[in-house]
Amino acid sequence: MKTTRRQITLEIVRIVLVVLLALLLGFFITTLVSDDPVGAYTEFLTGPLPKISINDDGGWQLRGVNRFGNWIEDSITLILLGLSVAIVFSARQFSLGAEGQLFLGALAAGAVSLYFHAPAVIHISLALIAAGAAGFVWGLIPGALKAYLNADEIVSTLMLNIIAIQFYQFILTRYMRDFTAGYIGTEYFPETAVLPVVIPGTRVTVALFITIAAVVAVWFLMSRMPLGYEIRMLGANRKFAEYGGIKVKRVITLSMAISGILAGLAGTHLSMGLLKQLTLSLSPNIGFEGIVVALLARNDPKWVPVAGLFYGYLRTGAQIMERSSDVTREMVLVIQAIIILFITAERVLPLIQQWWQRRRSPEAILDSVEGVGDVA
Amino acid sequence: MPNLIDMRDIIKVYPNGVAANRDVNFSVEKGEIHALVGENGAGKSTLMKILYGLEQPTGGQIFLNGRAVTISTPHQAIALGIGMVHQNFMLIPSFTIAENVVLGQEPIKGQLIDAEAAINITRQLAQEYGLEVDPTAKVEATPVGMRQRVEILKTLYRGADLLILDEPTAVLTPQETDDLFDAVRRLVSQGKTVIFITHKLIEVKEISDRVTVMRHGEVTGRVQTAEVSEEDIARMMVGRDVLFRVEKPPQQRGEAAVRVSGLSYVSVTGRPLLRDVSFNVYRGEILGIAGVEGNGQTQLAELLSGLAAPTTGAATINGQSILGRGPRYVREAGVAHIPEDRLTNGVALEASIADNLVVDRYYRPPFTRRGAMSLRQIRQHAENLMQKFDIRAAGAGAAIGSLSGGNMQKVIIAREFSADPALLIAAQPTRGVDIGASEFVRRQLVEARNAGKAVLLISADLAEVFSLADRIAVMYKGEIVAIFQNSPDLTEEALGLYMLGLKRQTPAEIESQL
Ligand SMILES: Nc1ncnc2c1ncn2[C@@H]1O[C@H](COP(=O)(O)OP(=O)(O)OP(=O)(O)O)[C@@H](O)[C@H]1O
Numbered sequence: 064m065k066t067t068r069r070q071i072t073l074e075i076v077r078i079v080l081v082v083l084l085a086l087l088l089g090f091f092i093t094t095l096v097s098d099d100p101v102g103a104y105t106e107f108l109t110g111p112l113p114k115i116s117i118n119d120d121g122g123w124q125l126r127g128v129n130r131f132g133n134w135i136e137d138s139i140t141l142i143l144l145g146l147s148v149a150i151v152f153s154a155r156q157f158s159l160g161a162e163g164q165l166f167l168g169a170l171a172a173g174a175v176s177l178y179f180h181a182p183a184v185i186h187i188s189l190a191l192i193a194a195g196a197a198g199f200v201w202g203l204i205p206g207a208l209k210a211y212l213n214a215d216e217i218v219s220t221l222m223l224n225i226i227a228i229q230f231y232q233f234i235l236t237r238y239m240r241d242f243t244a245g246y247i248g249t250e251y252f253p254e255t256a257v258l259p260v261v262i263p264g265t266r267v268t269v270a271l272f273i274t275i276a277a278v279v280a281v282w283f284l285m286s287r288m289p290l291g292y293e294i295r296m297l298g299a300n301r302k303f304a305e306y307g308g309i310k311v312k313r314v315i316t317l318s319m320a321i322s323g324i325l326a327g328l329a330g331t332h333l334s335m336g337l338l339k340q341l342t343l344s345l346s347p348n349i350g351f352e353g354i355v356v357a358l359l360a361r362n363d364p365k366w367v368p369v370a371g372l373f374y375g376y377l378r379t380g381a382q383i384m385e386r387s388s389d390v391t392r393e394m395v396l397v398i399q400a401i402i403i404l405f406i407t408a409e410r411v412l413p414l415i416q417q418w419w420q421r422r423r424s425p426e427a428i429l430d431s432v433e434g435v436g437d438v439a
Numbered sequence: 440m441p442n443l444i445d446m447r448d449i450i451k452v453y454p455n456g457v458a459a460n461r462d463v464n465f466s467v468e469k470g471e472i473h474a475l476v477g478e479n480g481a482g483k484s485t486l487m488k489i490l491y492g493l494e495q496p497t498g499g500q501i502f503l504n505g506r507a508v509t510i511s512t513p514h515q516a517i518a519l520g521i522g523m524v525h526q527n528f529m530l531i532p533s534f535t536i537a538e539n540v541v542l543g544q545e546p547i548k549g550q551l552i553d554a555e556a557a558i559n560i561t562r563q564l565a566q567e568y569g570l571e572v573d574p575t576a577k578v579e580a581t582p583v584g585m586r587q588r589v590e591i592l593k594t595l596y597r598g599a600d601l602l603i604l605d606e607p608t609a610v611l612t613p614q615e616t617d618d619l620f621d622a623v624r625r626l627v628s629q630g631k632t633v634i635f636i637t638h639k640l641i642e643v644k645e646i647s648d649r650v651t652v653m654r655h656g657e658v659t660g661r662v663q664t665a666e667v668s669e670e671d672i673a674r675m676m677v678g679r680d681v682l683f684r685v686e687k688p689p690q691q692r693g694e695a696a697v698r699v700s701g702l703s704y705v706s707v708t709g710r711p712l713l714r715d716v717s718f719n720v721y722r723g724e725i726l727g728i729a730g731v732e733g734n735g736q737t738q739l740a741e742l743l744s745g746l747a748a749p750t751t752g753a754a755t756i757n758g759q760s761i762l763g764r765g766p767r768y769v770r771e772a773g774v775a776h777i778p779e780d781r782l783t784n785g786v787a788l789e790a791s792i793a794d795n796l797v798v799d800r801y802y803r804p805p806f807t808r809r810g811a812m813s814l815r816q817i818r819q820h821a822e823n824l825m826q827k828f829d830i831r832a833a834g835a836g837a838a839i840g841s842l843s844g845g846n847m848q849k850v851i852i853a854r855e856f857s858a859d860p861a862l863l864i865a866a867q868p869t870r871g872v873d874i875g876a877s878e879f880v881r882r883q884l885v886e887a888r889n890a891g892k893a894v895l896l897i898s899a900d901l902a903e904v905f906s907l908a909d910r911i912a913v914m915y916k917g918e919i920v921a922i923f924q925n926s927p928d929l930t931e932e933a934l935g936l937y938m939l940g941l942k943r944q945t946p947a948e949i950e951s952q953l
């Protein structure tokens with residue numbers, strides 16, 4: 064299929080163009096708020112990358128590995144949450160429950176970490192399963208409420224978030240807390256329940272591999288399993304799915320429950336990977352960032368890692384710019400938001416494409432597609 | 440005098456690479472009724488969407504009264520006096536008919552929309568052009584035929600001088616079509632101009648002054664209607680002679696495959712839509728359901744296909760009870776269903792052709808084995824059906840939404856026929872399908888019957904019912920008021936009396952024909 068390859072190339076060219084335009088727009092705003100816009104924006108664009116510095120004696124050194132680590136750590140959370148959201152969005156449900164599922168996942172993982180004793184492989188596996196199960200249940204509830212009682216899932220997931228977070232903080236403060244510490248948090252997890260680091264000098268752990276496995280699993284679910292097909296058809300046209308014999312209520316419930324597993328796993332990355340303990344606030348409001356990632360990836364699991372890495376890069380770069388330039392936190396967030404807004408805006412791509420087409424003569428376009436459409 | 444509309448060298452290439460119009464020249468004179476015909480996917484709707492500002496041409500120019508114009512939005516088209524009624528309805532279902540008619544140009548009283556004025560305007564327009572609607576009814580609660588009239592009223596309300604009607608009669612009953620034609624003639628006598636897309640050549644002959652024929656994105660002919668026959672037009676469209684009559688061998692009727700008894704259905708709003716409906720469909724039989732649309736046919740199809748549960752009554756297929764158990768159960772019991780409203784039920788527009796073709800069978804081998812789906816099998820399956828049913832599209836991966844109206848219908852037909860059902864419910868199966876393809880669908884229906892399947896044909900097209908059905912049941916206000924053996928003695932006029940509720944058979948007469 065010659066055309067599809069051409070289309071993919073075109074699509075990639077367009078995406079790159081949009082990103083460049085968006086970054087340019089970000090730079091423009093930076094010039095308005097910074098005395099040294101070039102310096103500030105350079106920090107933003109290159110901050111998360113490690114740098115090689117050559118010593119006088121000819122030796123070299125790698126610097127900024129921890130910044131690079133921050134990028135990957137953040138991206139892992141974002142990718143897991145992005146997958147979670149992509150599943151529900153594909154079913155055209157609008158769950159906002161990732162935050163609560165993440166807290167309960169972390170809580171379950173924390174409980175297993177602290178109160179069980181086993182060799183590392185088993186210990187970690189048990190904690191992961193517990194976290195996934197907690198997320199599953201916390202997705203199942205709003206899913207079933209939506210499917211069988213027609214309770215609006217936006218409202219129910221937001222409510223369930225509050226319950227989950229309050230419950231988490233209650234259990235932590237009341238029962239799990241290390242009372243010898245000067246803050247509210249558990250003891251550090253035992254060695255056997257801490258995810259092993261895979262990139263020295265960072266907190267990038269085996270959560271990286273768990274995430275890669277999750278991407279493959281969700282991709283497989285959505286494009287190769289009957290349930291994924293059912294989710295996609297439900298999302299495309301509910302009446303059509305019903306007409307075809309798909310048990311729509313079951314699919315709604317399951318899609319939200321499975322999405323919960325991934326948010327629960329994100330909770331293990333935060334607790335067993337990054338913090339190695341449970342603290343009162345795990346990572347504020349990260350639950351909603353999955354929506355951005357899913358939007359960027361157009362709900363396609365294949366693209367979620369790319370979108371997660373991209374958005375993670377933006378977030379890390381923005382933090383670095385905030386720390387090392389005169390651009391305030393608020394402006395940093397504005398710049399970040401504008402870039403995302405620009406990229407996710409549906410109309411931007413078609414506009415660029417029109418411009419692309421206008422450069423060629425109509426006859427040339429007609430010639431280039433001759434034959435297509437006469438499949439008969 | 441220059442033509443009202445001159446479209447010159449129009450090229451349209453969709454983003455997916457389909458060339459829908461290739462150097463099309465199309466002109467319309469003021470005050471004429473101009474028919475635009477061609478096979479499914481020939482590019483008719485595309486050309487009209489360009490004229491209405493919905494699609495941008497890749498190349499070419501449009502002249503209005505000799506003056507070059509660019510039409511980049513429907514807004515501009517309306518300002519230029521061009522209105523369009525779409526093939527696929529574009530109404531807001533949850534709004535009332537009056538609200539839909541005035542949408543965007545609402546009469547205002549103070550700060551608010553003047554609901555009463557909207558109703559009056561609608562009523563007045565409806566009366567003026569003989570297009571009967573109930574202004575206060577919600578669109579979602581009205582039958583397809585009325586929605587079409589709402590679309591036309593909407594355009595008239597916006598003051599269109601040139602009216603583009605994209606397959607308006609596909610959804611109309613013969614009576615409604617006559618009314619529409621009266622309205623069109625009235626419009627033209629008032630100096631308006633009408634472009635009329637249809638697949639029914641008899642209508643072309645009846646109403647149009649000139650015809651333009653398209654094929655594969657090109658114009659293949661432009662003639663005075665009076666100078667050509669239906670057969671001539673068909674040949675220009677298809678490139679070969681078309682059979683207008685379907686060969687139907689004598690019937691080999693078997694035992695009853697489907698038994699429906701005492702079926703009643705009351706809508707959520709308390710309206711009885713079906714009353715005590717009983718009939719059988721036999722193996723090797725096509726049972727035609729005739730009736731003015733909105734007399735319970737839609738509900739009957741929904742109950743039998745498992746989409747809704749009846750209030751009372753029973754239905755069995757080969758002895759197995761199928762009511763109220765949901766579509767999956769019913770489909771597995773051997774029922775296939777070509778739905779009346781294809782956009783709502785029949786397809787998922789953003790999904791691919793391949794995905795749309797397996798919605799009833801994706802979970803079974805060869806499509807799913809040991810929990811994993813085979814994309815290769817699904818694509819292969821789609822390619823086979825696309826070839827067998829002559830579905831024209833860029834490929835099996837193309838989204839259904841990018842297909843022409845007729846090709847969408849062919850996707851549904853391909854899926855339901857290939858399900859190899861014991862009972863095939865076909866609701867308006869050739870609606871919007873071109874003559875070549877209609878011939879194909881009808882032949883398939885007859886073949887299914889010859890192969891011993893039971894076929895329930897629901898059609899607003901009486902000619903279709905007469906040419907295909909072995910028996911004809913007439914529905915009126917949710918009841919079966921008569922059942923006849925189809926025979927040359929049975930006339931449209933005779934059936935019409937039953938369809939309009941002026942006559943009915945006695946219960947004993949119906950009983951004897953069950
Ligand atoms: N939005 C779209 N994107 C891509 N391709 C499209 C789109 N709309 C139509 N096409 C393709 O363009 C061709 C012409 O379609 P069009 O709808 O104009 O046909 P038509 O003559 O109106 O057919 P029908 O009688 O079936 O309504 C078809 O091959 C169709 O698949």
Ligand SMILES: [Mg+2]
Pocket residue numbers: 483484485526605843844845
């Ligand atoms: Mg069309």
